Amino acid sequence: DAGVTQSPTHLIKTRGQQVTLRCSPKSGHDTVSWYQQALGQGPQFIFQYYEEEERQRGNFPDRFSGHQFPNYSSELNVNALLLGDSALYLCASSFGPHHEQYFGPGTRLTVT
Amino acid sequence: AQSVTQLDSQVPVFEEAPVELRCNYSSSVSVYLFWYVQYPNQGLQLLLKYLSGSTLVESINGFEAEFNKSQTSFHLRKPSVHISDTAEYFCAVSESQGGSTSYGKLTFGQGTILTVHP
Incomplete structure (x- = not known):
């Protein structure tokens, strides 16, 4: 049984560019949440997708957007990248929006 | 709004010694509580939950x-x-009441790095 998978594992982008990160949830899970973990910090909630809709959103600008597909996989898009967007982006899946979340290994984004 | 405070950023201990990592939270509603562990260059693993x-x-x-x-x-x-056991440990909370605007969202502390020395 595959756990939560994320791609790519590492990514280097230039300021102003756009990036798309991908997440496949654990088998049987239908909810995906995204978190940003800056170096030396705890993860911060970006948003949560359930039934292909954004259900909750943290304190992140509109440059951060997402999508959930019918197979429950999800994408996180970040436009107009800033140096401060450099972080580990974690995807977590759960069965329903309020159940235990299982985390993927993360995508390390570096903005230069 | 919820918040989590982990009182120690780093805890060094010797092997076979006891350890306590402290976590305090603030919330206006009932919560679920979690501890996650993160090994270097890896994602978070659930350690235990209340x-x-x-x-x-x-x-x-x-x-x-x-x-x-x-x-x-x-x-x-x-x-x-x-x-x-050397790793970083994160305490997290989520609200336990349905219908709340932050239901299901995890709020994490800043993390405690546990280093176990031989």
Whole structure:
């Protein structure tokens, strides 16, 4: 049984560019949440997708957007990248929006 | 709004010594509580959780945590640590009431780096 998978594992982008990160949830899970973990910090909630809709959103600008597909996989898009967007982006899946979340290994984004 | 405070950013201990990692939270509603562990260059793994029932919860690898509602704490303890316990530990909360705007969202503390020395 595959756990939560994320791609790519590492990514280097230039300021102003756009990036798309991908997440496949654990088998049987239908909810995906995204978190940003800056170096030396705890993860911060970006948003949560359930039934292909954004259900909750943290304190992140509109440059951060997402999508959930019918197979429950999800994408996180970040436009107009800033140096401060450099972080580990974690995807977590759960069965329903309020159940235990299982985390993927993360995508390390570096903005230069 | 919820918040989590992990009182120690780094905790160095010797192998086989006991350890306590402290976590306090603030919330206006009932919460679920979690401890996650993160090994270098990896994602988060759930260590243990409190949802309801007994206030003392245990993990399979010897960690335990006790929910103290009056002190709004959820400290993590282990009576005897191993080198392999070296990692960063995160305390997290989520609201336990349906219909809340932050239901299901995890709020994390800043993390505690546990370093076990031989």
